[in-house]
Amino acid sequence: MEINKGVFIVILIVVLSAGLGSAGDIVHQDNVAPKRPGCANNFVLVKVPTWINSLEDNEYVGVGARFGPTLESKEKHASRTRLALADPPDCCSKPRNQLTEGEVILVHRGNCSFTTKANVAEEVGASAILIINNQTELFKMVCESDADVDIQIPAVMLPQDAGSNLEKYINNNTMVSVALYSPKRPAVDVAEVFLWLMAVGTILCASYWSAWTAREVAIEQDKLLKDASEQFLQAGGVGSSGFVDINTTSAILFVVIASCFLVMLYKLMSFWFVEVLVVLFCIGGVEGLQTCLVALLSWWFQRFAESFIKVPFFGAVSHLTLAVCPFCIAFAVVWAVYRRISFAWIGQDILGIALIITVLQVVRIPNLKVGTVLLGCAFLYDIFWVFVSKWWFHESVMIVVARGDKSGEDGIPMLLKIPRMFDPWGGYSVIGFGDIILPGLLVAFSLRYDWLAKKNLRAGYFVWAMTAYGVGLLVTYVALNMMDGHGQPALLYIVPFTLGTFITLGKKRGDLKILWTRGEPERPCPHVQLQPLQEK
Template identity: 90%
Template sequence: MEINIVFIVILIVILSAGFVSAGDIVHQDNVAPKRPGCANNFVLVKVPIWIDGLENTEYVGVGARFGPTMESKEKHANHTRLALADPPDCCSKPRNQLTGEVILVHRGNCSFTVKANVAEEAGASAILIINNQTELFKMVCESDADVNIKIPAVMLPQDAGSNLENYINNNTRVSVAFYSPKRPAVDIAEVFLWLMAVGTILLASYWSAWTAKEVAIEQDKLLKDASEEFLQVGSAGSSGFVDINTMSAVLFVVFASCFLVMLYKLMSFWFVEVLVVLFCIGGVEGLQMCLVALLSSWFQRFAESFIKVPFFGAVSHLTLAVCPFCIAFAVVWAVYRRISFAWIGQDILGIALIITVLQIVRVPNLKVGTVLLGCAFLYDIFWVFASKWLFHESVMIVVARGDRSGEDGIPMLLKIPRMFDPWGGYSVIGFGDIILPGLLVAFSLRYDWLANMNLRAGYFVWAMTAYGLGLLVTYVALNLMDGHGQPALLYIVPFTLGTFITLGKKRGDLKTLWTQGEPERPCPHLQLQPLQQKD
């Protein structure tokens, strides 16, 4: 059990990326300020290709700071013939006559605005610049003078540009079009992701509260029938749970930050493969624990009979029966994780893992919960926003996307494909944005049940509602920021923690919630003593 806990805590609390994202197609850049004639946002541009009149493929480029804005609908984009520049860099007047073609040029030897001006004067209708790297580059205005360029300028990655050059050199007629479709205000994927996150916390909270109540009932029963020496024995049923303390809550920020920087610096294909292996180990453990808990009521005899297994100790027959399926499920996902519907397997493993962590790891009182969420609040904001000042890019977002790894992000995310988005991609949420506030929500339901409070008089409904509203506000901010990744805890923590503290103070329970974390319960053993003395 201790080894499993270590794996889960490392995977979830330290590796989890704490942000939500929908992928960004609009990029702001304060290093390249706007001025007249050079005031466009950097937008991704779709470049469909036709070969000899037949639609072939589609590349994605980035628009320049200068030139006219891109059409947002494909039907308004003109299909225009593509021609090679001569000279290739287009730093001087082309030798070939242009009559409204799109000109394909190489990057380098002069500024982007010089290339665009030369192409426009030569009669080109647009300029398509091939980058000298596989990534895209933001085309800015180098000089301080105002710019008056009236043709679109788009940059393509090196491999895409090389393919177009080869087509033209083989005497093939190539035509292109430019357009930059806008994302829908709300995608159905965000609704399902919200339901998934809220539902996961709901299930985990009820499991955690049910377990806590069963333990409390068992303790009361044992204490009622116990002798004096039995009272010296530690509380039964508490093993297997990890209560966070104030120090570990503070150290979370330090260890998580160090590990995040290590991921950022070492991000590569092989490093992501290691994360996939660790995720599968944690996913197998989580899925196995959830399935055993679910099936125990139907197969009680197998759940209560044990066999000794080397290195693992006593293991129930039900666990042994379920474990091969869990391992096979994780292995199949890992092998086929690049196919279009692999996100389903990733979400199943992730949800099972999150529920298991919320069952094992617990916040003992509101004081620890406040310290933990307060530290996570600062951690999330710094690594999503403030890290740009030190690393020139958002460390959290780079790690979550798996940049420089050749992979489609790290696996410690719940994700759903954006179904009605012309750009495709995924809406994602980091495990940390579910687990960390989920610890507080689960604590609220445990307190309600131990205090015999109904839903209306308790704290759980309010905490659950606050989490849902905080996550909803996060998605509103995400759409207002054109899909740029947002630190979800920036919005969730004030909602959940603020609601809990305010309600506890209003009801007069704040002192108990803050220090004890559970209502005072009369000891059955002590209640019986006066009766025994009378006899």
């Protein structure tokens, strides 16, 4: 089946909407909320496991206050304590009911400051205070300017639904016990290692496929020069029709349109809109998976790959494509239906990798000039929508879109993701398609140039470009962990490494002018140049 360029243009616009990060930040550095002695804690997420009549029940997640002591980081060190309900519920005055020394007290938000509630709870001997928020989301508890902040008990805010459940149990005379701890995220998770290998391996495979195809096309063009017959001219036109070369204007326009699409995603993010993205992703995934499987299986089933049948609306389709296509469609449909189960990320990654490899084989940059414009614009795009967008939208637009906030879904599908295996908070390490495709275009270009110029690995540019991408992505993960899990614009680190290495090396070797303009070695007589080099 001929490659549908329209599908990939749509998907390419969508893929830039995702950045690199991990699902769920556990430490919130907030320089806006006031800090002073006794009120300078970071806002950390807190796990609150519960026991109902000594039987283990739900585990809730709250957020710690600016004030109070630091919580234990390990569950085994956190003591299980009985939970009591304050009376009055707001805990703005001394409770009327008798509390046992060391109990955790459950109170409602409102009518007085957070520090007032904590001071009252500490005075009556509570070991900690849980404050039920008056809305579903969590709220950062800070100190007012004239408050006493010499508070020696932990204060944690719970979401409204969690607090209501606990309050219901206590009102039914049920014994409720809780423990409070805030586990730390490991510096490096195995998921990040596998995600790095996945991204690098995807570009590696796509680059070799793209270079092999380019060499086949070049050899066929040489045949056209050698045997200028109508038959070969027609064959040459068909062979080159599956590629899309980006020019400077389209590179700039591409990022502009992607920005508009990102804003639309941000404004319209909802359950139904994510469903539309899932459909788009499945269409692209089916096309990518089918293209990769047909290319791979054609080595063993060449006769079926070269025999065609005419299909309405699609034209001439190979028998091998007809055999593979139902499997690809079924795979994508099964993933879409069961995408919320725990191991659905495997299907998403398979479809995503196939799509990325096919895009890198279809879409090409013709020279280093176009690559510089494209990656330069993408570099600014990534920084703007991750960092600068906070000034206008009061939150990072790209991070919100990547996580799928306000959609009821666990992020958009245009991501490669792997569950964090040793993280007590769970979640996923993710990387956006754009962080692989855009630098991958430059890496694939470097290998195509090396093969056409007959350069070995040491004298070529591919090894350097591939290494630069791997190092840039590695630096991104280092930055991600140093920022306590906050999403990072991967292209901020990847583009300087890959593009800087390529340009510097090209200038040093004297190839920069050819790389910048032509993008391929000069071949006055291509059919001679492509023959094996003869030793003199």
